[in-house]
Amino acid sequence: MMGKEVGVMSEISKQQLIVQDLAQKIHHHLYEVGDYLPSEYQLVDLYGASRNTIRKALDELTEMGFIQKIQGKGSVVLDFQRYAFPISGITSFKELNRSMGMNAHTKVLKQVILDQLPDDWSLPEVNTNKCFYLERLRLVDGEPSVYDLDCLLSPPVVNFPTLHDDDSVYEILENQMGLPISYATKEITVEAADRQIADQLRLGQAQLAVVVKSKVYLEDTSLVQLTISYHHPDKFRFIDFARRRKL
Amino acid sequence: MMGKEVGVMSEISKQQLIVQDLAQKIHHHLYEVGDYLPSEYQLVDLYGASRNTIRKALDELTEMGFIQKIQGKGSVVLDFQRYAFPISGITSFKELNRSMGMNAHTKVLKQVILDQLPDDWSLPEVNTNKCFYLERLRLVDGEPSVYDLDCLLSPPVVNFPTLHDDDSVYEILENQMGLPISYATKEITVEAADRQIADQLRLGQAQLAVVVKSKVYLEDTSLVQLTISYHHPDKFRFIDFARRRKL
Protein backbone atom coordinates (compact mmCIF):
# COMPACT_ATOMS: atom_id res chain seq x y z
CA MET A 1 0.00 0.00 0.00
CA MET A 2 2.85 2.35 0.37
CA GLY A 3 5.16 3.60 -2.31
CA LYS A 4 8.81 2.78 -2.39
CA GLU A 5 10.80 3.43 0.75
CA VAL A 6 13.60 5.55 -0.63
CA GLY A 7 13.33 9.27 -1.10
CA VAL A 8 16.30 9.83 -3.36
CA MET A 9 16.35 8.91 -7.00
CA SER A 10 19.70 7.31 -7.66
CA GLU A 11 20.03 9.14 -10.97
CA ILE A 12 18.95 6.07 -12.86
CA SER A 13 15.74 4.15 -12.43
CA LYS A 14 15.53 0.68 -11.00
CA GLN A 15 13.83 -0.36 -14.21
CA GLN A 16 16.77 0.84 -16.31
CA LEU A 17 19.23 -0.94 -14.04
CA ILE A 18 17.35 -4.19 -14.60
CA VAL A 19 17.24 -3.62 -18.36
CA GLN A 20 20.96 -2.93 -18.49
CA ASP A 21 21.84 -5.85 -16.27
CA LEU A 22 19.79 -8.32 -18.27
CA ALA A 23 21.02 -6.88 -21.58
CA GLN A 24 24.61 -7.28 -20.37
CA LYS A 25 24.01 -10.84 -19.28
CA ILE A 26 22.45 -11.69 -22.62
CA HIS A 27 25.23 -9.95 -24.49
CA HIS A 28 27.87 -11.85 -22.53
CA HIS A 29 26.06 -15.14 -23.00
CA LEU A 30 25.25 -15.68 -19.34
CA TYR A 31 21.86 -16.29 -20.83
CA GLU A 32 22.28 -18.13 -24.12
CA VAL A 33 20.14 -17.72 -27.21
CA GLY A 34 17.17 -20.03 -26.81
CA ASP A 35 17.40 -20.07 -23.01
CA TYR A 36 14.57 -18.95 -20.82
CA LEU A 37 15.18 -16.04 -18.50
CA PRO A 38 14.20 -16.58 -14.86
CA SER A 39 10.46 -16.22 -14.42
CA GLU A 40 9.01 -12.83 -13.58
CA TYR A 41 8.43 -13.85 -9.96
CA GLN A 42 12.03 -15.06 -9.68
CA LEU A 43 13.24 -11.77 -11.09
CA VAL A 44 11.12 -10.00 -8.49
CA ASP A 45 13.21 -11.71 -5.82
CA LEU A 46 16.50 -11.37 -7.69
CA TYR A 47 16.21 -7.63 -8.14
CA GLY A 48 14.01 -6.78 -5.16
CA ALA A 49 11.52 -5.02 -7.39
CA SER A 50 7.80 -5.31 -7.84
CA ARG A 51 6.45 -7.46 -10.62
CA ASN A 52 5.27 -4.37 -12.45
CA THR A 53 8.77 -2.96 -12.59
CA ILE A 54 10.16 -6.28 -13.75
CA ARG A 55 7.53 -6.48 -16.45
CA LYS A 56 8.29 -3.00 -17.72
CA ALA A 57 11.96 -3.89 -17.94
CA LEU A 58 11.12 -7.05 -19.87
CA ASP A 59 8.83 -5.04 -22.17
CA GLU A 60 11.76 -2.86 -23.06
CA LEU A 61 13.98 -5.83 -23.84
CA THR A 62 11.14 -7.25 -25.92
CA GLU A 63 10.81 -4.04 -27.89
CA MET A 64 14.55 -3.99 -28.55
CA GLY A 65 14.50 -7.55 -29.84
CA PHE A 66 16.49 -9.15 -27.02
CA ILE A 67 13.76 -11.51 -25.90
CA GLN A 68 10.41 -12.94 -26.88
CA LYS A 69 7.81 -13.59 -24.20
CA ILE A 70 5.67 -16.70 -24.52
CA GLN A 71 2.61 -16.96 -22.37
CA GLY A 72 2.63 -19.91 -20.03
CA LYS A 73 6.30 -20.61 -20.71
CA GLY A 74 8.64 -17.71 -20.18
CA SER A 75 10.94 -15.22 -21.86
CA VAL A 76 13.23 -16.66 -24.54
CA VAL A 77 16.50 -15.01 -25.51
CA LEU A 78 16.61 -14.13 -29.23
CA ASP A 79 19.69 -13.93 -31.44
CA PHE A 80 19.38 -10.33 -32.51
CA GLN A 81 22.46 -8.92 -30.80
CA ARG A 82 24.15 -7.90 -34.02
CA TYR A 83 23.50 -4.26 -34.73
CA ALA A 84 23.06 -2.45 -37.98
CA PHE A 85 26.02 -1.07 -39.79
CA PRO A 86 25.20 2.50 -40.44
CA ILE A 87 22.23 2.92 -38.19
CA SER A 88 19.24 1.10 -36.85
CA GLY A 89 17.77 3.26 -34.17
CA ILE A 90 19.37 6.50 -33.20
CA THR A 91 22.94 5.92 -32.27
CA SER A 92 26.00 7.89 -33.09
CA PHE A 93 28.63 6.64 -35.46
CA LYS A 94 31.10 6.69 -32.60
CA GLU A 95 28.93 4.53 -30.40
CA LEU A 96 28.51 2.05 -33.24
CA ASN A 97 32.23 2.13 -33.77
CA ARG A 98 32.72 1.14 -30.16
CA SER A 99 30.04 -1.49 -29.76
CA MET A 100 30.95 -3.29 -32.95
CA GLY A 101 34.50 -4.00 -33.92
CA MET A 102 34.41 -1.32 -36.60
CA ASN A 103 37.54 0.40 -37.81
CA ALA A 104 35.86 3.68 -38.72
CA HIS A 105 37.05 7.26 -38.87
CA THR A 106 35.44 10.57 -39.60
CA LYS A 107 37.02 13.53 -41.34
CA VAL A 108 35.55 17.00 -40.96
CA LEU A 109 35.64 18.61 -44.40
CA LYS A 110 33.74 21.81 -43.84
CA GLN A 111 32.37 23.66 -40.85
CA VAL A 112 30.61 27.01 -41.10
CA ILE A 113 27.84 29.01 -39.52
CA LEU A 114 24.91 29.83 -41.80
CA ASP A 115 22.20 32.43 -41.34
CA GLN A 116 19.67 30.24 -43.08
CA LEU A 117 19.14 26.67 -44.02
CA PRO A 118 20.53 25.73 -47.44
CA ASP A 119 17.78 26.13 -50.04
CA ASP A 120 17.79 22.60 -51.32
CA TRP A 121 16.96 21.15 -47.93
CA SER A 122 13.35 22.04 -48.61
CA LEU A 123 11.67 22.46 -45.28
CA PRO A 124 8.55 24.57 -45.42
CA GLU A 125 7.77 24.02 -41.75
CA VAL A 126 10.96 25.40 -40.23
CA ASN A 127 12.84 28.34 -41.64
CA THR A 128 14.96 31.41 -41.02
CA ASN A 129 17.19 29.51 -38.67
CA LYS A 130 20.79 30.08 -37.94
CA CYS A 131 22.58 26.80 -38.12
CA PHE A 132 25.95 25.14 -37.68
CA TYR A 133 26.70 23.44 -40.96
CA LEU A 134 28.98 20.43 -41.24
CA GLU A 135 30.30 18.26 -44.01
CA ARG A 136 32.02 15.06 -42.98
CA LEU A 137 33.39 11.99 -44.66
CA ARG A 138 33.17 8.64 -42.92
CA LEU A 139 35.80 6.05 -43.70
CA VAL A 140 35.47 2.38 -42.84
CA ASP A 141 38.71 0.44 -43.09
CA GLY A 142 40.13 3.39 -44.94
CA GLU A 143 37.45 3.32 -47.62
CA PRO A 144 35.16 6.31 -48.08
CA SER A 145 31.71 5.04 -47.18
CA VAL A 146 29.46 7.87 -46.13
CA TYR A 147 29.31 11.56 -46.93
CA ASP A 148 27.38 13.45 -44.26
CA LEU A 149 25.80 16.88 -44.45
CA ASP A 150 24.61 18.18 -41.08
CA CYS A 151 22.73 21.20 -39.89
CA LEU A 152 22.57 21.84 -36.15
CA LEU A 153 19.80 24.35 -35.66
CA SER A 154 20.09 27.40 -33.46
CA PRO A 155 18.00 27.53 -31.41
CA PRO A 156 18.13 25.14 -29.66
CA VAL A 157 21.88 24.69 -30.25
CA VAL A 158 24.01 27.60 -29.11
CA ASN A 159 27.77 28.04 -29.17
CA PHE A 160 28.52 24.80 -30.88
CA PRO A 161 32.24 24.19 -30.48
CA THR A 162 34.67 23.53 -33.30
CA LEU A 163 34.30 19.89 -34.20
CA HIS A 164 37.36 17.73 -34.71
CA ASP A 165 37.79 14.49 -36.58
CA ASP A 166 36.08 11.56 -34.83
CA ASP A 167 34.16 13.80 -32.42
CA SER A 168 30.59 12.69 -31.84
CA VAL A 169 27.90 15.30 -32.41
CA TYR A 170 25.47 13.43 -30.19
CA GLU A 171 27.94 13.23 -27.36
CA ILE A 172 28.49 16.97 -27.49
CA LEU A 173 24.79 17.72 -27.67
CA GLU A 174 23.82 15.37 -24.86
CA ASN A 175 26.77 15.51 -22.48
CA GLN A 176 28.33 18.91 -23.01
CA MET A 177 25.30 20.98 -23.96
CA GLY A 178 22.57 19.21 -21.99
CA LEU A 179 20.35 18.68 -25.01
CA PRO A 180 18.83 15.21 -24.66
CA ILE A 181 18.00 13.57 -27.99
CA SER A 182 14.64 11.90 -27.90
CA TYR A 183 13.52 10.72 -31.33
CA ALA A 184 14.11 10.98 -35.04
CA THR A 185 12.56 10.32 -38.40
CA LYS A 186 14.52 8.81 -41.25
CA GLU A 187 13.86 8.44 -44.94
CA ILE A 188 15.91 6.14 -47.11
CA THR A 189 15.94 6.52 -50.89
CA VAL A 190 18.33 5.95 -53.77
CA GLU A 191 19.37 8.99 -55.77
CA ALA A 192 22.06 10.24 -58.07
CA ALA A 193 24.78 12.07 -56.17
CA ASP A 194 26.30 15.27 -57.47
CA ARG A 195 29.82 15.25 -58.91
CA GLN A 196 31.63 16.33 -55.76
CA ILE A 197 30.07 13.70 -53.54
CA ALA A 198 30.39 11.03 -56.23
CA ASP A 199 34.11 11.78 -56.41
CA GLN A 200 34.60 11.67 -52.67
CA LEU A 201 32.78 8.34 -52.36
CA ARG A 202 34.42 7.04 -55.54
CA LEU A 203 31.09 6.00 -56.98
CA GLY A 204 30.97 4.23 -60.30
CA GLN A 205 29.27 5.22 -63.52
CA ALA A 206 25.74 5.27 -62.25
CA GLN A 207 26.61 7.72 -59.51
CA LEU A 208 23.83 6.25 -57.45
CA ALA A 209 24.03 6.65 -53.70
CA VAL A 210 21.78 5.58 -50.87
CA VAL A 211 20.46 8.77 -49.33
CA VAL A 212 19.37 8.84 -45.70
CA LYS A 213 17.62 12.02 -44.64
CA SER A 214 16.91 12.40 -40.96
CA LYS A 215 15.39 14.88 -38.59
CA VAL A 216 16.41 14.63 -34.97
CA TYR A 217 14.27 16.04 -32.15
CA LEU A 218 14.73 16.79 -28.45
CA GLU A 219 12.43 15.71 -25.62
CA ASP A 220 10.50 18.96 -25.90
CA THR A 221 9.79 18.17 -29.57
CA SER A 222 12.06 20.89 -30.90
CA LEU A 223 13.97 20.07 -34.06
CA VAL A 224 17.69 20.07 -33.36
CA GLN A 225 19.46 18.42 -36.29
CA LEU A 226 18.96 17.78 -39.98
CA THR A 227 21.18 15.31 -41.73
CA ILE A 228 21.57 14.12 -45.29
CA SER A 229 23.87 11.14 -45.61
CA TYR A 230 25.09 9.75 -48.90
CA HIS A 231 26.11 6.13 -48.54
CA HIS A 232 28.21 4.22 -51.01
CA PRO A 233 25.77 1.59 -52.31
CA ASP A 234 28.30 -1.22 -52.03
CA LYS A 235 28.90 -0.40 -48.38
CA PHE A 236 25.38 0.36 -47.28
CA ARG A 237 23.70 -2.10 -44.96
CA PHE A 238 20.72 -1.44 -42.77
CA ILE A 239 19.49 -4.02 -40.29
CA ASP A 240 16.24 -3.63 -38.49
CA PHE A 241 14.13 -5.42 -35.94
CA ALA A 242 10.42 -4.75 -35.94
CA ARG A 243 7.41 -6.03 -34.04
CA ARG A 244 3.99 -6.57 -35.52
CA ARG A 245 1.50 -3.80 -34.77
CA LYS A 246 -2.12 -4.66 -35.21
CA LEU A 247 -3.63 -1.66 -36.99
CA MET B 1 -7.03 -3.69 -3.67
CA MET B 2 -9.11 -5.86 -5.85
CA GLY B 3 -8.62 -6.68 -9.48
CA LYS B 4 -11.03 -5.68 -12.16
CA GLU B 5 -14.66 -6.61 -11.70
CA VAL B 6 -15.34 -8.40 -14.95
CA GLY B 7 -14.65 -12.03 -15.52
CA VAL B 8 -14.78 -12.17 -19.31
CA MET B 9 -12.07 -10.88 -21.59
CA SER B 10 -13.84 -8.99 -24.33
CA GLU B 11 -11.48 -10.40 -26.95
CA ILE B 12 -9.49 -7.18 -26.98
CA SER B 13 -7.86 -5.49 -24.04
CA LYS B 14 -8.99 -2.23 -22.57
CA GLN B 15 -5.50 -0.91 -23.21
CA GLN B 16 -5.76 -1.70 -26.92
CA LEU B 17 -9.16 -0.06 -27.13
CA ILE B 18 -7.69 3.11 -25.69
CA VAL B 19 -4.73 2.97 -28.08
CA GLN B 20 -7.00 2.50 -31.07
CA ASP B 21 -9.43 5.20 -29.98
CA LEU B 22 -6.69 7.76 -29.42
CA ALA B 23 -4.90 6.78 -32.64
CA GLN B 24 -8.16 7.22 -34.55
CA LYS B 25 -8.79 10.61 -33.00
CA ILE B 26 -5.28 11.75 -33.85
CA HIS B 27 -5.58 10.38 -37.37
CA HIS B 28 -8.88 12.18 -37.90
CA HIS B 29 -7.53 15.41 -36.45
CA LEU B 30 -9.79 15.47 -33.44
CA TYR B 31 -6.50 16.07 -31.74
CA GLU B 32 -4.36 18.29 -33.96
CA VAL B 33 -0.61 18.11 -34.36
CA GLY B 34 0.89 20.20 -31.58
CA ASP B 35 -2.14 19.81 -29.32
CA TYR B 36 -1.91 18.31 -25.88
CA LEU B 37 -3.93 15.19 -25.20
CA PRO B 38 -6.09 15.25 -22.07
CA SER B 39 -3.98 14.66 -18.97
CA GLU B 40 -3.51 11.13 -17.70
CA TYR B 41 -5.93 11.70 -14.85
CA GLN B 42 -8.53 13.06 -17.25
CA LEU B 43 -8.07 10.00 -19.46
CA VAL B 44 -8.60 7.84 -16.38
CA ASP B 45 -12.06 9.36 -16.07
CA LEU B 46 -12.75 9.40 -19.80
CA TYR B 47 -12.03 5.73 -20.30
CA GLY B 48 -12.84 4.42 -16.83
CA ALA B 49 -9.44 2.82 -16.57
CA SER B 50 -6.69 2.93 -13.99
CA ARG B 51 -3.83 5.31 -14.50
CA ASN B 52 -1.51 2.39 -15.12
CA THR B 53 -3.60 1.19 -18.03
CA ILE B 54 -3.79 4.70 -19.44
CA ARG B 55 -0.04 5.06 -19.16
CA LYS B 56 0.61 1.79 -20.94
CA ALA B 57 -1.64 2.90 -23.78
CA LEU B 58 0.21 6.21 -24.00
CA ASP B 59 3.54 4.36 -23.96
CA GLU B 60 2.44 2.45 -27.01
CA LEU B 61 1.44 5.60 -28.86
CA THR B 62 4.79 7.09 -27.88
CA GLU B 63 6.66 4.12 -29.25
CA MET B 64 4.75 4.35 -32.51
CA GLY B 65 5.58 8.02 -32.90
CA PHE B 66 2.07 9.39 -32.43
CA ILE B 67 2.85 11.46 -29.36
CA GLN B 68 5.70 12.81 -27.28
CA LYS B 69 5.32 13.02 -23.52
CA ILE B 70 6.77 16.03 -21.76
CA GLN B 71 7.11 15.88 -18.00
CA GLY B 72 5.15 18.55 -16.17
CA LYS B 73 3.27 19.52 -19.33
CA GLY B 74 1.50 16.70 -21.10
CA SER B 75 1.42 14.54 -24.22
CA VAL B 76 1.90 16.40 -27.52
CA VAL B 77 0.60 15.05 -30.80
CA LEU B 78 3.39 14.59 -33.37
CA ASP B 79 3.07 14.76 -37.15
CA PHE B 80 4.30 11.28 -37.96
CA GLN B 81 1.06 9.80 -39.28
CA ARG B 82 2.38 9.27 -42.78
CA TYR B 83 3.50 5.72 -43.16
CA ALA B 84 6.37 4.26 -45.06
CA PHE B 85 5.98 3.28 -48.66
CA PRO B 86 7.24 -0.20 -48.89
CA ILE B 87 7.49 -1.02 -45.24
CA SER B 88 8.26 0.46 -41.91
CA GLY B 89 7.38 -2.12 -39.33
CA ILE B 90 5.79 -5.36 -40.35
CA THR B 91 2.74 -4.70 -42.40
CA SER B 92 1.44 -6.40 -45.47
CA PHE B 93 1.44 -4.74 -48.85
CA LYS B 94 -2.34 -4.95 -48.90
CA GLU B 95 -2.69 -3.18 -45.57
CA LEU B 96 -0.38 -0.44 -46.79
CA ASN B 97 -2.42 -0.21 -49.94
CA ARG B 98 -5.52 0.42 -47.88
CA SER B 99 -4.19 2.81 -45.28
CA MET B 100 -2.43 5.00 -47.81
CA GLY B 101 -4.04 6.03 -51.06
CA MET B 102 -1.83 3.67 -53.01
CA ASN B 103 -2.93 2.23 -56.34
CA ALA B 104 -1.00 -0.99 -56.05
CA HIS B 105 -1.47 -4.47 -57.41
CA THR B 106 0.29 -7.76 -57.04
CA LYS B 107 0.72 -10.43 -59.69
CA VAL B 108 1.57 -13.99 -58.73
CA LEU B 109 4.19 -15.21 -61.21
CA LYS B 110 5.16 -18.55 -59.76
CA GLN B 111 3.92 -20.80 -57.02
CA VAL B 112 5.40 -24.17 -56.22
CA ILE B 113 6.10 -26.49 -53.32
CA LEU B 114 9.76 -27.22 -52.66
CA ASP B 115 11.33 -29.99 -50.63
CA GLN B 116 14.17 -27.78 -49.56
CA LEU B 117 15.05 -24.13 -49.35
CA PRO B 118 16.69 -22.75 -52.51
CA ASP B 119 20.46 -23.02 -52.16
CA ASP B 120 21.25 -19.38 -52.58
CA TRP B 121 19.16 -18.35 -49.60
CA SER B 122 22.06 -19.37 -47.41
CA LEU B 123 20.65 -20.24 -44.05
CA PRO B 124 22.91 -22.46 -42.00
CA GLU B 125 20.63 -22.33 -38.97
CA VAL B 126 17.46 -23.73 -40.54
CA ASN B 127 17.45 -26.41 -43.19
CA THR B 128 15.74 -29.42 -44.75
CA ASN B 129 12.41 -27.66 -44.74
CA LYS B 130 9.56 -28.10 -47.08
CA CYS B 131 8.35 -24.73 -48.20
CA PHE B 132 5.75 -22.97 -50.28
CA TYR B 133 7.66 -20.86 -52.76
CA LEU B 134 6.24 -17.73 -54.33
CA GLU B 135 7.36 -15.17 -56.87
CA ARG B 136 5.29 -12.03 -57.14
CA LEU B 137 5.53 -8.74 -58.93
CA ARG B 138 4.18 -5.61 -57.26
CA LEU B 139 2.92 -2.81 -59.45
CA VAL B 140 2.32 0.71 -58.24
CA ASP B 141 0.30 2.85 -60.64
CA GLY B 142 0.91 0.19 -63.24
CA GLU B 143 4.68 0.42 -62.94
CA PRO B 144 6.66 -2.62 -61.82
CA SER B 145 8.17 -1.65 -58.49
CA VAL B 146 8.99 -4.68 -56.42
CA TYR B 147 9.87 -8.27 -57.25
CA ASP B 148 9.20 -10.54 -54.27
CA LEU B 149 10.56 -14.01 -53.58
CA ASP B 150 8.85 -15.72 -50.66
CA CYS B 151 9.33 -18.97 -48.81
CA LEU B 152 6.64 -20.03 -46.35
CA LEU B 153 8.18 -22.72 -44.22
CA SER B 154 6.50 -25.97 -43.37
CA PRO B 155 6.31 -26.45 -40.49
CA PRO B 156 4.77 -24.26 -39.19
CA VAL B 157 2.76 -23.55 -42.35
CA VAL B 158 0.66 -26.48 -43.55
CA ASN B 159 -1.72 -26.70 -46.48
CA PHE B 160 -1.08 -23.25 -47.80
CA PRO B 161 -3.85 -22.48 -50.29
CA THR B 162 -3.33 -21.39 -53.88
CA LEU B 163 -2.57 -17.68 -53.77
CA HIS B 164 -4.29 -15.33 -56.18
CA ASP B 165 -3.30 -11.87 -57.32
CA ASP B 166 -3.68 -9.26 -54.59
CA ASP B 167 -4.14 -11.84 -51.84
CA SER B 168 -2.32 -11.02 -48.64
CA VAL B 169 -0.01 -13.67 -47.26
CA TYR B 170 -0.21 -12.19 -43.77
CA GLU B 171 -3.97 -12.18 -43.79
CA ILE B 172 -4.04 -15.86 -44.73
CA LEU B 173 -1.45 -16.77 -42.11
CA GLU B 174 -3.07 -14.79 -39.30
CA ASN B 175 -6.78 -15.06 -40.02
CA GLN B 176 -7.20 -18.29 -41.93
CA MET B 177 -4.42 -20.39 -40.48
CA GLY B 178 -4.23 -18.98 -36.95
CA LEU B 179 -0.51 -18.24 -37.15
CA PRO B 180 0.03 -14.92 -35.39
CA ILE B 181 2.99 -12.99 -36.73
CA SER B 182 5.04 -11.48 -33.95
CA TYR B 183 8.29 -10.00 -35.16
CA ALA B 184 10.75 -9.81 -38.02
CA THR B 185 14.27 -8.86 -38.94
CA LYS B 186 15.07 -6.95 -42.07
CA GLU B 187 18.27 -6.23 -43.92
CA ILE B 188 18.47 -3.58 -46.61
CA THR B 189 21.31 -3.53 -49.11
CA VAL B 190 21.92 -2.51 -52.71
CA GLU B 191 22.91 -5.25 -55.13
CA ALA B 192 22.96 -6.10 -58.79
CA ALA B 193 19.86 -7.99 -59.83
CA ASP B 194 20.00 -10.94 -62.19
CA ARG B 195 18.82 -10.58 -65.78
CA GLN B 196 15.30 -11.90 -65.23
CA ILE B 197 14.49 -9.62 -62.34
CA ALA B 198 16.17 -6.65 -64.00
CA ASP B 199 13.93 -7.16 -67.01
CA GLN B 200 10.78 -7.45 -64.96
CA LEU B 201 11.55 -4.29 -63.00
CA ARG B 202 12.84 -2.54 -66.14
CA LEU B 203 16.05 -1.53 -64.43
CA GLY B 204 18.53 0.60 -66.27
CA GLN B 205 22.13 -0.11 -67.19
CA ALA B 206 23.48 -0.50 -63.72
CA GLN B 207 20.93 -3.19 -62.88
CA LEU B 208 21.14 -2.10 -59.27
CA ALA B 209 18.18 -2.92 -57.07
CA VAL B 210 17.46 -2.31 -53.42
CA VAL B 211 17.32 -5.69 -51.78
CA VAL B 212 15.29 -6.23 -48.63
CA LYS B 213 15.77 -9.59 -46.97
CA SER B 214 13.48 -10.42 -44.11
CA LYS B 215 12.79 -13.22 -41.73
CA VAL B 216 9.38 -13.33 -40.13
CA TYR B 217 8.70 -15.15 -36.86
CA LEU B 218 5.65 -16.28 -34.90
CA GLU B 219 4.92 -15.63 -31.23
CA ASP B 220 6.55 -18.93 -30.30
CA THR B 221 9.78 -17.77 -32.03
CA SER B 222 9.43 -20.22 -34.92
CA LEU B 223 10.53 -18.95 -38.31
CA VAL B 224 7.58 -18.83 -40.68
CA GLN B 225 8.59 -16.79 -43.72
CA LEU B 226 11.67 -15.77 -45.63
CA THR B 227 11.44 -13.00 -48.17
CA ILE B 228 13.81 -11.40 -50.62
CA SER B 229 12.40 -8.28 -52.24
CA TYR B 230 14.02 -6.48 -55.14
CA HIS B 231 12.91 -2.86 -55.26
CA HIS B 232 13.32 -0.60 -58.24
CA PRO B 233 15.75 2.05 -56.90
CA ASP B 234 13.72 4.94 -58.31
CA LYS B 235 10.63 3.73 -56.51
CA PHE B 236 12.13 2.67 -53.22
CA ARG B 237 11.36 4.75 -50.17
CA PHE B 238 11.67 3.68 -46.57
CA ILE B 239 10.45 5.89 -43.77
CA ASP B 240 11.25 5.17 -40.19
CA PHE B 241 10.59 6.56 -36.76
CA ALA B 242 13.03 5.72 -34.00
CA ARG B 243 13.47 6.61 -30.37
CA ARG B 244 16.79 7.13 -28.68
CA ARG B 245 17.97 4.18 -26.62
CA LYS B 246 20.64 4.91 -24.08
CA LEU B 247 23.08 2.02 -24.46
Add this chain to the structure above:
DNA sequence: GAGTGGTCTAGACCACGCT
Protein backbone atom coordinates in the same frame (compact mmCIF):
# COMPACT_ATOMS: atom_id res chain seq x y z
C1' DG C 1 0.95 25.36 -4.76
C1' DA C 2 -1.59 23.04 -8.29
C1' DG C 3 -1.20 20.17 -12.17
C1' DT C 4 1.34 17.10 -15.06
C1' DG C 5 4.02 13.12 -16.11
C1' DG C 6 7.65 9.36 -13.91
C1' DT C 7 8.52 5.58 -10.83
C1' DC C 8 7.31 2.05 -7.78
C1' DT C 9 4.62 -1.05 -4.87
C1' DA C 10 1.05 -4.74 -3.62
C1' DG C 11 -2.51 -7.42 -4.78
C1' DA C 12 -6.17 -9.64 -7.70
C1' DC C 13 -7.69 -12.41 -11.35
C1' DC C 14 -7.40 -14.30 -16.24
C1' DA C 15 -5.34 -17.21 -20.01
C1' DC C 16 -2.04 -20.43 -21.42
C1' DG C 17 1.33 -24.55 -21.27
C1' DC C 18 2.56 -28.45 -19.14
C1' DT C 19 2.37 -32.75 -16.49
Add this chain to the structure above:
DNA sequence: GCGTGGTCTAGACCACTCC
Protein backbone atom coordinates in the same frame (compact mmCIF):
# COMPACT_ATOMS: atom_id res chain seq x y z
C1' DG D 1 -2.93 -28.26 -10.44
C1' DC D 2 0.77 -25.43 -10.71
C1' DG D 3 3.73 -22.21 -12.81
C1' DT D 4 4.17 -18.81 -16.35
C1' DG D 5 3.02 -14.58 -18.52
C1' DG D 6 -1.20 -10.92 -19.45
C1' DT D 7 -4.30 -7.45 -17.70
C1' DC D 8 -6.02 -4.37 -14.41
C1' DT D 9 -6.64 -1.75 -10.16
C1' DA D 10 -5.51 1.54 -6.20
C1' DG D 11 -2.45 4.16 -3.95
C1' DA D 12 2.02 6.49 -2.74
C1' DC D 13 5.63 9.60 -3.61
C1' DC D 14 9.01 12.04 -6.78
C1' DA D 15 10.31 15.51 -10.43
C1' DC D 16 9.11 19.01 -13.43
C1' DT D 17 6.41 23.14 -15.30
C1' DC D 18 3.93 27.12 -14.72
C1' DC D 19 1.56 30.60 -12.21
